[in-house]
Amino acid sequence: MQIRDYVLRRLMVLPVLIIGTSLIVFTLTRVGGSPIAIYLSHEMTPEEVAEIEERYGLDEPLPVQYLTWAGGMLTGDWGWSGVAAAPVRQVFPNKLGATLELAVAAGIVAVAMGIGLGTYGGSRRDRLPDHLTRVFSISGAAMPIFWFGILLLIVFWVGLGWAPIGRSNADVFSSITHPTGLYIIDALLAGNWTALVDAIWHLLLPAVTLGFGTTALIARMMRSSLVETLSEEYVDAARAKGLPEKLVLRRHARRNALIPTVTVIGLSFGFLLQGTVVVEIIFRWPGLGRWMADAVLRGDQATIMAYVMFTSVLFLLVNLAVDVMYAYLDRRVVLGS
């Protein structure tokens, strides 16, 4: 089977998974409580509650409500977000941009540092650098995000005054347009150096906070995988050929050690998205995670369902991408399927 056929087959299954996910999301959300909660106050009479139910179509039978919601999700009408006081669809792109920017930046931090540290430690097994990277990894995995984030704020925001909080400086933000909702991209498109520096500067602390835990995970996986790979016979053969150790590491060992690490990286992206909830609250980052946390506490179901559907679909797509990468890295995956 060709890689193309493999990808096509995976793509054909995707809609079924998405419909199934939407049914689960809708059902579980409704089991969790009534969508009317966010609009209620104790002054309301039963008649007034009925008025609000009618306003938002909540007086219809559940199957009708599901079809209305699912149809709306497809056509871009994602309902009204009581938390953001705006249509979900209108707010979503900016929130998504903020979260994606944060998650991608954290992912870059995590992958770059994780693979680097893992390779560094794994290639120096049981020597001081290996022990140091292990301590770093364990501390990253053990340290709660909220605590680490507050720590960074106290030192770099309040104490040193080096790093700002929030997503941007209000004046700089309004000095450029935001066609993509990704401030770094927007700044590049606008050719505005100040806005670019501002965006990166605001992104730094939350990205490091979010990426730290995942850095540790990737570093540990990379290290152990590399240690295992370096003990393979074909690596010994490469060495026996007289190849320099750096070349053995780069060309033979690291590429194969990356296969299990890529799996972890793919899964980690989902965890990074989930981790944004805490980081966004601490760093006042206006992303999906914070919006969603607020929506859960206040029963804003339109927001909750849009978010859950988004993360579910994204997770499916990322895993598809990982599987494709598997196929690229190891053709036996395709042949076996």
Added chain:
Amino acid sequence: MKLRSNVNARPLSVTLVVLAMVVAACTGDTTDTTGGADTTDGGEATTTTGETTDTTAPTTGGVSNPDTFVHAADDEPTSLDPAQVEAGEGGETVILQVFDRLVEFSPEGPDLVPGLAEEVPSADNGLISADGLTYTFPIRAGVVDHLGNPVDATDVRFSWDRVLTMDLPESNVGLLADNVASTEAPDAETFVVTLNQPNAAFLNSVVTQSVASIMSEEFVEANGGVAAGQPNEFIATNPVGTGPYVFEAWNRGENMLFTVNEDYWGTPANLDLRIEIVPDPDVRVLGVRAGDYDTIETDPSFVGEVEGAEGVTVFQGEFLLEPIHIGLNLNFPADQLPDTDTIPADFFNDPRIRQAFNYAFDYNAFINGALGGFGAPTPFYLPQGVLGYSEDLPVYEQDLASAEELFREAGVWDEGFTISVIAEQANLFEVAALVLKDSLEGLNPNFSVQVLAVAEAQFDEAFASDPLPYAMWVKNADPFADPHAFMNEYIHPDGNWGQVHGFRNGYQDADQIASMIDEASIITDPDEREAIYQELSALLYEDPMWIIAGNEVAVMAHRDWVQGFVMNPLWPRPSLKFALFDKG
């Protein structure tokens, strides 16, 4: 009324101490942090060709953001439309700055000052009719809204009628609907209101409120108009009024931006305004310490974390008008109570039980603990600062001997009971419920209190039920300026809570209480009203329908550089009019 912030135990103080030495080593001066993130070393912003090259906010003379006042709010509004905003909700903060009303509370206290009306109506100036039914408001000439649309008496009438026509259940429309019989605008400079019945609290409790804010008819008609029962989504997110601040932008989850209304009919604001959305109380505290925020939504429980900080002042003002109370439900469906509850349906009908609960509650623990000492007991139902309040009025103090005696008399001491109390989790309400639990379970091991701490949405859903399927709940009162509103809402047997809780099942003389409240509402002589309310409060001490855990003192942490700071609890939260402030 939403509570301002969480009071979770936070590691912040400890962490600050631990890190102080680290920071000191890095900076060499831990106190020089006024600029925080938004400062440069030199305290000056460098600009080139109209672009700010500093990635953070500029400073001048050590003052961060010298041209903009920055307030850190604890949550995001859900509507900025006076016809839709819920009382006590974050949208009221914006409405107070962007819109005007006919009359306003003065910065100093409960006195009224002219707003869009040129005079405050009174019997003396003849603008209130002899029968107390007709109020005449002479409207200011030459007022325009932020888009330049003229605003006169016809717009005032339109604004009030719009609220009544939309009649949105989430809003405070009842204030107008319950009082106003008709409105007229005989000419462009005169607005006349006729009431259903005389109401001594009309100006204080209705005309000053967000729901009575004024906007231009031209603006509304150009942006969706008025539809019965339907919110105007445009105006809910794009308010245009005549107030000192012009609404510019709402960056969801980040901030709301306002500029000075240079054409304001009164004294224009000194600074632009930015309201930052900062739900995490720790971050608000760090922000005011860093100098990024000029004022922060402050809760008494974290005053200790900012008190004494370099460059920060903690303002302590008057009492808020939102006592934290525990509701005693006399009308719950016994078969719908939580399974663990063992109380009969008429449990609270016995006044001895209600008195015993009031005697058992540990007020000192709540006020000195949860409120950090920034609070006091409150008589029924006259919060400090409201007409009729007196320090001489009886308030409950913890008296375990009296509580035991009353529980024994009522016949529940030996057998005991299990009762549930529902509250929003992770805030002062939950703490009050836990204090009640400790108080009762400490008094008698046969007493058991189950604290059901739930998310806000779950609480709101339960709270809106009628009948309410819980015997007890904790929340705070809505803030009112006049005693009638408190008495009618929380005491009257046929009032809102009187009906839901079935007060008539328990009052020893419900008709007497009803008639006293009704009588006081139509008397215009303040001394006479005061006497009635005080008599009523003494009666209610013997026949309590609530446990009032305590009333908070208004506290606000702000930077030292804020000039003209003033806070009036009668203004919607955070009780600030930013146009009055300057920095320097």
